[in-house]
Amino acid sequence: xxxxxxxxxxxxxxxxxxxxxxxxxxxxxxxxxxxxxxxxxxxxxxxxxxxxxxxxxxxxxxxxxxxxxxxxxxxxxxxxxxxxxxxxxxxxxxxxxxxxxxxxxxxxxxxxxxxxxxxxxxxxxxxxxxxxxxxxxxxxxxxxxxxxxxxxxxxxxxxxxxxxxxxxxxxxxxxxxxxxxxxxxxxxxxxxxxxxxxxxxxxxxxxxxxxxxxxxxxxxxxxxxxxxxxxxxxxxxxxxxxxxxxxxxxxxxxxxxxxxxxxxxxxxxxxxxxxxxxxxxxxxxxxxxxxxxxxxxxxxxxxxxxxxxxxxxxxxxxxxxxxxxxxxxxxxxxxxxxxxxxxxxxxxxxxxxxxxxxxxxxxxxxxxxxxxxxxxxxxxxxxxxxxxxxxxxxxxxxxxxxxxxxxxxxxxxxxxxxxxxxxxxxxxxxxxxxxxxxxxxxxxxxxxxxxxxxxxxxxxxxxxxxxxxxxxxxxxxxxxxxxxxxxxxxxxxxxxxxxxxxxxxxxxxxxxxxxxxxxxxxxxxxxxxxxxxxxxxxxxxxxxxxxxxxxxxxxxxxxxxxxxxxxxxxxxxxxxxxxxxxxxxxxxxxxxxxxxxxxxxxxxxxxxxxxxxxxxxxxxxxxxxxxxxxxxxxxxxxxxxxxxxxxxxxxxxxxxxxxxxxxxxxxxxxxxxxxxxxxxxxxxxxxxxxxxxxxxxxxxxxxxxxxxxxxxxxxx
Numbered sequence: 159x160x161x162x163x164x165x166x167x168x169x170x171x172x173x174x175x176x177x178x179x180x181x182x183x184x185x186x187x188x189x190x191x192x193x194x195x196x197x198x199x200x201x202x203x204x205x206x207x208x209x210x211x212x213x214x215x216x217x218x219x220x221x222x223x224x225x226x227x228x229x230x231x232x233x234x235x236x237x238x239x240x241x242x243x244x245x246x247x248x249x250x251x252x253x254x255x256x257x258x259x260x261x262x263x264x265x266x267x268x269x270x271x272x273x274x275x276x277x278x279x280x281x282x283x284x285x286x287x288x289x290x291x292x293x294x295x296x297x298x299x300x301x302x303x304x305x306x307x308x309x310x311x312x313x314x315x316x317x318x319x320x321x322x323x324x325x326x327x328x329x330x331x332x333x334x335x336x337x338x339x340x341x342x343x344x345x346x347x348x349x350x351x352x353x354x355x356x357x358x359x360x361x362x363x364x365x366x367x368x369x370x371x372x373x374x375x376x377x378x379x380x381x382x383x384x385x386x387x388x389x390x391x392x393x394x395x396x397x398x399x400x401x402x403x404x405x406x407x408x409x410x411x412x413x414x415x416x417x418x419x420x421x422x423x424x425x426x427x428x429x430x431x432x433x434x435x436x437x438x439x440x441x442x443x444x445x446x447x448x449x450x451x452x453x454x455x456x457x458x459x460x461x462x463x464x465x466x467x468x469x470x471x472x473x474x475x476x477x478x479x480x481x482x483x484x485x486x487x488x489x490x491x492x493x494x495x496x497x498x499x500x501x502x503x504x505x506x507x508x509x510x511x512x513x514x515x516x517x518x519x520x521x522x523x524x525x526x527x528x529x530x531x532x533x534x535x536x537x538x539x540x541x542x543x544x545x546x547x548x549x550x551x552x553x554x555x556x557x558x559x560x561x562x563x564x565x566x567x568x569x570x571x572x573x574x575x576x577x578x579x580x581x582x583x584x585x586x587x588x589x590x591x592x593x594x595x596x597x598x599x600x601x602x603x604x605x606x607x608x609x610x611x612x613x614x615x616x617x618x619x620x621x622x623x624x625x626x627x628x629x630x631x632x633x634x635x636x637x638x639x640x641x642x643x644x645x646x647x648x649x650x651x652x653x654x655x656x657x658x659x660x661x662x663x664x665x666x667x668x669x670x671x672x673x674x675x676x677x678x679x680x681x682x683x684x685x686x687x688x689x690x691x692x693x694x695x696x697x698x699x700x701x702x703x704x705x706x707x708x709x710x711x712x713x714x715x716x717x718x719x720x721x722x723x724x725x726x727x728x729x730x731x732x733x734x735x736x737x738x739x740x741x742x743x744x745x746x747x748x749x750x751x752x753x754x755x756x757x758x759x760x761x762x763x764x765x766x767x768x769x770x771x772x773x774x775x776x777x778x779x780x781x782x783x784x785x786x787x788x789x790x791x792x793x794x795x796x797x798x799x800x801x802x803x804x805x806x807x808x809x810x811x812x813x814x815x816x817x818x819x820x821x822x823x824x825x826x827x828x829x830x831x832x833x834x835x836x837x838x839x840x841x842x843x844x845x846x847x848x849x850x851x852x853x854x855x856x857x858x859x860x861x862x863x864x865x866x867x868x869x870x871x872x873x874x
Contacts, residue, residue, distance in 0.1 A: 182249075183225050186217025186242070191289045194231075201250075207231040213289045217242045219260060221250035223271050229254035233278060237261060237292050245306065246282075248272040254280075257319060261286050265306035265325065268332065272312035279319030279339065282308050284326060285349065300324050301348040307370065310334065321380070322360065324349050327370035327390070331397050334378045338408055341380035345370035346388030357384035357416040364420040365389045371422070374429075378403045384416040392419045392447065396428035396455070405433040405441055413441030413470075420447060420483075427453030433470060434463045440470020440498050440507050450475045450485050450513065452521075454493030461526070462501035469498040469507025469526045476512040481534045481563065481628075485513040488535075492519030492543055499526030499554075506556060510534060519543045527555030527594075534561045536602075538583045545587035545609075552591035552617070559598040564629025581631070585609050585643075591617055600625045601635060607714075608640035613655060614648045620657040639744045639777060644714030647684040656682055663711065672717075672732075675700050678708040683715040683745070690719035697727045698734035698769065705737030705772070712745025712778075720750040720782075728760055729769030731805065738809065740773030750782035754800075756789060762798040763805035765838065766818065772808040781817040788824040788831060798824075798831045799838035801867065802850060807843040811836075814848045823857035831860045832867030841870035 183203045187196050192212025197204050201224055205214070211234055219240050221227055227250075229236050235257035240246055245265035249272050252258070257278030260266055266282040274280050284306030287298050308325035313333045315321075320339035323330070328343040335341075340356055348363040368389035375397025382405050385392045394403060394417060407413030413433040417424045424447040433441030440460040445452075452458070452474065460470030473479070474496070475488035490496070490511060498507030506529020511518065516535035520543040525531050531551050538560050540548065551558050562581045581602025589597065592614035599605050600622040613619050623635035637658060647655055647665050656663040658680075665684040666672060669691055675681050692699070699720065700706060720732060729735045730752060736742060750766045763769040766780040786800045799806040802816030814836070822833045832839050835850035850865055861868035 182220050182222030184216050184219040184221070184227060187214050187219075189213065190215050191293050202226045202228065205229045205231070205236065207234060207236055210234040211236070211293050211295065213237045213239065213292060215239050215241050218244055218246075219262065220244070220247040221252060221272070223249040225250035227252050229256065229258055231256040235259070235278065237287070237289075239286065240264065248274065248312065251275070254278065257281075259283065259292075263302055263304035263306050266308045268310040268312040268314060270311045270332070274312070274314040276316050277318055278316065279322065280314060280316050281320075281322040281324070281351070283322070283324035284308060285324050285347065296353065298351045299348065300351065303347050310376070322351065325370065326368070327372070329373045330378065331376045333376055334380070336380035337406070338381055339411070340382045340384060341378045342384045342386070343372045343374060344384070344386050345372045345390055346386070348388075355411045356382045357414050360384055360386075362386045362388050362418070366421045374403060380405060381408045381411040382414040384418070386416070386418040387422055389421045390419065391422035392417050392424045394426045394429050394431065402429060403431045407433075407435040407441055409436050415441070415443045417445040418447065422447055423449040423451060425451045425453070426456040426458070427451075428455040430457040430459065432459045434460075435470070437467065438462055438464025438501070439467040439504070440500075442471045442473075444473040444477065446473065446475055446477055446483060446485055448486050450488045452490045452494040452496075454491040454519075456491075457495045458497070459495070460498040460507060462499065462504050465502035466504050467501050468505040469500045469529055471507055472496050472498050472509045474511045475516070476510055476534070479508060479510055479532065481510075481512050484534070487515040488513035488517070490518045490521050492521060494519070494521040496521065496523045498529060499524055500529070505529070508532070518547055520546045523547055523551045523556070524554045525551070525556040528557070529555070530557045530559065532559045532561060534563065536562060536564070536581060538562050540583070540585045540587060540589070542587040545589055548589060548597075549591055552589070552595045552597060553593050555593050555595050557596045557598075559600065561598070561600040561625070561627065562602045563627040564602055564631070582606065582635075585611070588612070590614070593617055596620065598622070600627075602627060602629070602631055603635035604638060605635075606638040606640065607643045607645070610643055611645045612648065613646070616649065616655070618655045618657075619645065622659055624659075639714045642714075646713070646715070658711065661709070669717070672699050675706070675710065676708065677701060677704050677706055680709045680711075682711045682713050683717070684713075686716045686718070688718050689721075692720070695720070695722045695725070697725045698722070698730055698732065700733045701736065702727055702729070702734040705735040705740065706733055707737040707739035707773070709741040709743075710745065711743050714744050714746070716746040716748050717750075718748045720747065722752045724753065724755055728762060729805075730754065730762070730764040731767055731769045733768045734770075736768050736771045736773040736775075736809070738772045740771075741776075742767065742773065742778055743776040745778050747780040747782065750780060752782075752784050754786045756787065756796075756798065761796060762786070762788070762800070763838075764799070765801045765803055765805040766816065767803050768805070770806040770808075771804045771811075771843070774810045775804070775814060776812050778803065778814040779816070783819045784821075786822040786833070788822070796830060799867070800833045801838035802835045802852070804837045806839045806841070807837045807845070808841055810844045811848055812844075812846045815850060817851040819853050821855045822859050824859060831858075832863075833859055833861070834863040834865060834867035837866045839868050839870065840866045
């Protein structure tokens with residue numbers, strides 16, 4: 159065969175592996191560092207190395223179908239560098255007792271019939287390292303900017319080391335096995351291979367100019383695995399072999415799967431990532447980049463594999479729990495599965511899904527009983543799909559934390575729809591669960607509930623506003639209840655189940671418990687309460703003789719059928735008096751009726767909610783009737799103030815209303831009697847965003863107002 163024709167065929171072989179002829183072998187090899195021999199017999203080339211480490215320069219390094227290259231290098235290492243212009247095509251067999259590096263800037267391909275089996279590590283790279291550094295041992299830095307890529311469509315196995323593929327782009331559609339080490343697919347211009355175990359021992363220098371992708375559609379099984387692109391994307395997809403990345407760990411290496419693309423997108427679709435440790439506990443799965451996308455058939459499983467072992471950890475859109483290096487956007491599509499459960503009585507694990515922009519569909523997320531799932535975006539909007547995922551997690555016993563942090567100033571997406579990035583949590587679909595799991599809603603700013611939260615069993619709920627995570631907040635965030643929304647506890651007797659802004663609340667499940675409210679403390683309605691069981695009262699139900707300076711949060715619930723007739727007290731209402739430290743919020747009164755016939759000449763402060771208020775009342779609504787008849791039989795100068803919500807107000811009222819029939823009459827016209835549909839008398843109190851409905855009638859009344867009877871002073 160003429161030399162020119164043979165050279166041409168060699169070029170075709172190198173560039174297009176499918177055309178390789180049988181038994182093609184490496185050519186032009188010579189040791190340039192270390193020592194050893196190179197011998198070829200028939201279809202086999204044997205390299206016998208006498209030094210611990212060695213470097214061989216080759217004109218070409220390819221193995222055709224039926225050909226074999228064997229490195230007898232003990233437990234040492236041999237670096238093979240191709241100096242010619244053709245890529246390396248492995249269609250036959252490459253074997254080694256120790257470690258083999260194959261460096262070819264033109265590219266490396268392991269074809270469908272190619273096999274690699276090494277006792278130590280196997281490194282195929284289009285990035286090079288100096289001979290002196292390699293011969294010294296220790297860390298190896300692979301660097302270069304060639305366009306050469308590395309592709310595996312065959313089978314690569316390391317029995318006691320790592321499998322590392324480094325190039326401008328890296329693709330695996332075959333099988334990679336490294337039972338005792340790390341399988342690494344790395345696209346980048348500079349990669350450091352250290353002696354540390356696991357993915358942490360393979361450091362990729364982030365580089366936005368390196369645009370190559372890492373794509374896995376094949377199978378990877380190793381103690382640990384990492385797929386990383388310095389500037390491009392990482393794709394874990396399903397191929398003809400149903401792609402699977404499985405990390406099983408060893409006694410010295412935890413089972414870990416890392417997917418990293420700091421300047422690109424990490425995509426997992428129609429494939430499974432699995433991580434367990436050698437002792438059967440769950441391992442670690444970490445997927446992070448500028449953007450992260452988990453498709454509808456993606457499975458991330460860090461669950462325990464042995465009874466009594468705890469679940470592992472899954473991090474999506476972040477490098478560590480609590481939100482380090484957050485992704486710009488993380489999407490978890492409907493149908494995706496994330497599991498980090500314990501086995502048997504083993505404790506649950508931890509899952510975090512984070513990003514500045516987070517979208518979660520109707521996925522399956524479970525960290526197991528006692529495990530924890532953290533959602534950590536800038537803003538969080540919980541729509542019906544996200545609520546379905548959260549409810550499922552809570553019902554499985556997984557504790558869920560929904561946490562927002564300081565805004566980036568851009569439009570932010572929660573677990574559903576767009577909203578401005580102010581650090582808010584917006585609940586637009588109902589959350590309900592019957593387990594011991596806890597739900598934490600922790601907002602950098604406010605929490606707005608446009609849907610119900612129902613806690614059954616021994617579950618717990620924590621609401622935190624102004625958490626100030628990641629910045630300096632304004633401190634003006636609040637918990638807001640949309641129209642008709644409420645928080646309910648169906649088993650409040652299980653213990654303290656509600657905490658709001660660091661305060662534990664006593665839950666009230668029956669109307670009879672209202673009278674147990676003291677003058678201080680934190681109280682909340684666990685459900686709607688029917689006060690008809692209390693009969694007709696002759697005094698205020700709460701704070702009759704001393705002002706209330708605690709907090710009552712109705713949680714959007716209603717107290718119905720409260721009746722007070724001819725009370726013998728000066729301050730009349732559900733609450734007689736609320737002091738300057740008192741807070742009443744998110745409470746509804748329906749069908750409340752108060753009738754008063756005053757004959758003793760005492761002062762009277764009467765309202766369906768509060769007789770006299772010096773505290774803060776927010777989102778309070780009253781509906782019913784109030785009838786007052788004043789017979790002043792005393793020579794005292796009687797003062798009487800009657801209002802649909804508040805009799806006499808010195809405090810703040812916002813977002814509140816009264817819808818009632820109010821009637822009042824006196825024996826003779828008096829300047830000291832005033833009635834108003836919302837407030838009878840207002841002195842220095844602020845009233846904002848409030849309104850009234852109903853009718854008001856007065857006879858011989860000094861002051862009558864549709865909203866306020868008499869305003870002594872007000873800042874609003």
